[in-house]
Structures are given as C-alpha cells and as structure tokens.
Amino acid sequence: MVYAMYRILPKKLIFLAFAWLVLSLMYLFGTVNGLRAGSARIGAVPGLAWWIVLAVLYDPIWRFAWRKIAWLRNWFPDLNGDWDVEIRSNWSRQHQLLDAAASTTESFDTRARDPSHLVPLDTVRLKARIKQGWWKIEMQMWNPAGDTPILNSDTLLIDPFPADGLRRAGIAYFFKQRNQTDEWSDASEFDGAAKVEYDHETGKLSGFFWTTRVWQRAMNTAGTITFTRASA
Secondary structure, eight states: OOOOGGGGSOHHHHHHHHHHHHHHHHHHHHHHTTOOHHHHHHHHHHHHHHHHHHHHTSHHHHHHHHHHOHHHHHHSOOOOEEEEEEEEETHHHHHHHHHHHHOSSOOOOTTTSOGGGSOOOEEEEEEEEEEEOSSOEEEEEEOSSOOSSEEEEEEEEEEEEOOBTTBOOEEEEEEEEEEOOOOTTSOSEEEEEEEEEEETTTTEEEEEEEEOTTGGGTOOOEEEEEEEEOOO
16 A cells, blocks of 8 residues: 555645535536536636646656746655665664673673674665655665565555655655565564655655564664665
C-alpha cells in the first residue's frame, strides 16, 4: 500500500474540490435533462474546471510547474528519480555489546563508557528509486553491490508531509526488509520505519530509521539514513 501525494493538500481544499465536483455533476445531469442553451453553457463551467484540475495534476504538467515555480518546490519537492542511499546502523555496536556480555574479563556499559571506545557504526550503501505522482508515491530499495546480507526493502506505506513554517518537507514510511542470513541470532525478514526531511541546499533527504530486527533479544537496530540524487 502507498499513500497519495494529495495528502499534502489542506483538508479544506480537498473538501472544496469534492464539493465542486458534486456541483458539476448536478449541473451536467441537469444539462442532459434539457436545460436551456444558455443554462447548459453555464452548467458546463464547473465540469470544465474539474477537467482542467485533472489536467494540471497530470504528471508531466505538474512536474513542469514544480521546476518553474520556486514556492511549489519549497512547499514539497519533486522526489522522482534514482537515489544513492547511505545507512549508518548501530548493528556493529549490538555485536560489541554481545561480545562484552559473553566476556568473563571485560565489562562494558554504554551509559558510562567513553564514546570513543565504541566501535564505528556500520555503513551500508544501497540504491533507491522513487516514483511520485498525485495519486500515489512508490519507493523501491535494493543492494546492488551484494556486500552485506541486505537483499532488498519493500515499502509498505509512504506518508508525505509538506513544509510548514520552520519544518522541512519530507516523507515518513514503513518498510519490510529481507536479509540473506542463516544465523540463528539474526532475522531474515523484519519490519522498520523511517522519517526523512528534504534539504533544499544540499538536495538530500536525511533522517533516522529503526527496525524490529531480532527485537525479542533486544537487538533491534536504528541509525541514520541519507538519500542523495544518483548521478546520471
């Protein structure tokens, strides 16, 4: 399931558009049933306006407008295209904790220990493709290098949010990840969520993610995620 772009529109505007559609259908119904010629022309106006709205929402047209009108881009960016994705995960530190727990000579407390003693976060590089339209947003993510257990990530739901005051525009989404692993201490499939915001200066989407990966053993992962436009 994916959520449509029209969710970024104000609810009042959606209500008014729906009311306009109802009125246009009423006018058109009256026209078919034999209104005077002048009334028929007037009655066609709402229907014509609705078709104009639909044309404006057609992908090539709205994307052209987004490129030309700055305030539209600032309100919500055009995210269509391919992206390079960098994930920095705490999975390595989960293993550091496990190794310390199994050790009979070394103690380890993440609440008190010098942060410099923590192992570096795992860095994983993936690819993503976003298809954004007014009626739906879709995203695919995969691991082209095959250098980690990650196989792919299927997006279950995407909820866009527009810029509002100081808040940046972005997307929040839920996903199902599949890993190629046969370790008893890992999971081959688990759910997760992420929230990323768009930076107009860098052209990047960045934020945080978290998962249910082996949550029963308190090993669920979290970290940062950054989308950068893929070079042509």
